[in-house]
Amino acid sequence: MIALHLLALCAGLTPPPADPPRDGTLVRGMTISCQTWGQEWGTDGFGRELDELVRLGVNWVAIHPYARIHADGALTWRALDPDAPPDWIARPIRAAHARGLSILIVPHVAQWGSPWRHRGEIRFDEEARLERFFGDYRRWIVELAGAARGADALAVASELDGLARHEDRWRGVIRDLRAATDARLTWAASWDSYREVRFWDAVDAVGVQAYFPLSERADPDAGELAAAWRPVLADLRELHARTGKPVVFTELGYNRSLAAAREPWAFATERGAAAARAEALQVRCLEAALSSIAPESGWLRGAILWKWFVGPAPGENFLLQAPATRAAIARSWAGGGPR
Numbered sequence: 001m002i003a004l005h006l007l008a009l010c011a012g013l014t015p016p017p018a019d020p021p022r023d024g025t026l027v028r029g030m031t032i033s034c035q036t037w038g039q040e041w042g043t044d045g046f047g048r049e050l051d052e053l054v055r056l057g058v059n060w061v062a063i064h065p066y067a068r069i070h071a072d073g074a075l076t077w078r079a080l081d082p083d084a085p086p087d088w089i090a091r092p093i094r095a096a097h098a099r100g101l102s103i104l105i106v107p108h109v110a111q112w113g114s115p116w117r118h119r120g121e122i123r124f125d126e127e128a129r130l131e132r133f134f135g136d137y138r139r140w141i142v143e144l145a146g147a148a149r150g151a152d153a154l155a156v157a158s159e160l161d162g163l164a165r166h167e168d169r170w171r172g173v174i175r176d177l178r179a180a181t182d183a184r185l186t187w188a189a190s191w192d193s194y195r196e197v198r199f200w201d202a203v204d205a206v207g208v209q210a211y212f213p214l215s216e217r218a219d220p221d222a223g224e225l226a227a228a229w230r231p232v233l234a235d236l237r238e239l240h241a242r243t244g245k246p247v248v249f250t251e252l253g254y255n256r257s258l259a260a261a262r263e264p265w266a267f268a269t270e271r272g273a274a275a276a277r278a279e280a281l282q283v284r285c286l287e288a289a290l291s292s293i294a295p296e297s298g299w300l301r302g303a304i305l306w307k308w309f310v311g312p313a314p315g316e317n318f319l320l321q322a323p324a325t326r327a328a329i330a331r332s333w334a335g336g337g338p339r
Contacts, residue, residue: 002306020134026302027248028057028302028333029104029303031063031064031308032309033309035309035311037066041088042088042089043310046095046310047099050095050096050099051100054099054100055164055330056204056333057329057332060101060302061102061304063106064107064108065105065107073113073124073132073136074132075136075140076138077143079143082146082186085146090148102152103153104151104153105151105155119158119160122162138172138176141156141157141177142180144182146181148181150292153185154177154183154186157173157187157188158188159190165196167199174202185202185205186248187200188250188251189207191209191212195239200243201243204245206240206248207249207250208249208250211252211265213261215228217263218259218281220281221284225289226288226291237299240300243273248300248303252305253287255267255268255282258278268317282325283324287331289303290329290333305320305329307319308320308321
């Protein structure tokens, strides 16, 4: 029953009733991140956070398992037995479904300690390294899909924009995933690279990491932020019309800094008197985004926010668990303040 939710999202159908009832056709989602390598997803605390998110109107959650990339293109990851998946993969799926939530699995290639500063920079000039990467990536993602059996959706990749030009290779990965999982598939492209993807026809939904710059100013008002979304949405609407695929924001978030509207992706921290202004800007950006995308639900099916944690996460400035951001989410998705 839950597994039909993203099918309904992509086909525009009404999903069957759940207990408690949830409408999976429109994504009101939250990424639950991790302070370590993901062990938090297999704890009792994960379920407690889901209960809080339900109260805020969330109906989808996402987790992001890691594989580490090396300079030679090789990937390393913890082995995942599909017949006996570890708790940190199996338990969050069960916990989400028990609450009527759908769940998206987003594989993250961890570039820390590699030559690349960001996943989007990963590319290979040598054919041997390219072959090694795609061989390892294919094995990892198929293994992950098997271990995460029962998940409602799976991202084929996240922000691997420098490798998107290898269309035939990605089509091969997608074919292998179709054989390994019934989950609906997307490909999570960065906000500035989704136009370069040539295989949207092979997946079920266009995924966009929606860190669109909205203003060069440190203190834009709500009207300016809303106006900045209009050309963004017009371009994405055209992509939807061209591909016939619904669009989903696989990530949407703002750092708690005075650069939030200019560089939503950047990790910056404000201290002292600037901290309160930064939090107000984060909330204003978030509210402008959610109010701008809501009327477009016929083709833009929603967003998964970045991000939430199980327990304390000192130093995190994208954190949405502060009272002001929680209230903003509840106003948009639950029809009022936190309950």
